[in-house]
Amino acid sequence: MKPPLNLIIINFMPPENEISAIASNLSQDSTVRKEWEKKLSTLKKGQCVVYGPMLQPDGTLKQVQPVVINISSLNGRLN
Numbered sequence: 258m259k260p261p262l263n264l265i266i267i268n269f270m271p272p273e274n275e276i277s278a279i280a281s282n283l284s285q286d287s288t289v290r291k292e293w294e295k296k297l298s299t300l301k302k303g304q305c306v307v308y309g310p311m312l313q314p315d316g317t318l319k320q321v322q323p324v325v326i327n328i329s330s331l332n333g334r335l336n
Contacts, residue, residue: 265309270300283323303328
């Protein structure tokens with residue numbers, strides 16, 4: 258299921274019993290879904306999966322594939 262163009266889904270380290278459901282939302286393909294289950298189960302502190310529209314260089318929003326991103330610590334962002 259693709260989120261609407263104005264909705265961003267962010268998943269931090271989910272509980273084990275929710276991983277399959279989240280992976281199913283990220284991909285309908287069973288092989289890709291299994292890959293997402295593994296990625297979701299191995300997220301580290303400071304990582305999350307983001308799925309939704311991304312701002313393009315031309316200023317438009319475009320739906321892209323889900324990605325794992327690293328988030329800087331608060332101290333790193335303040336200094």
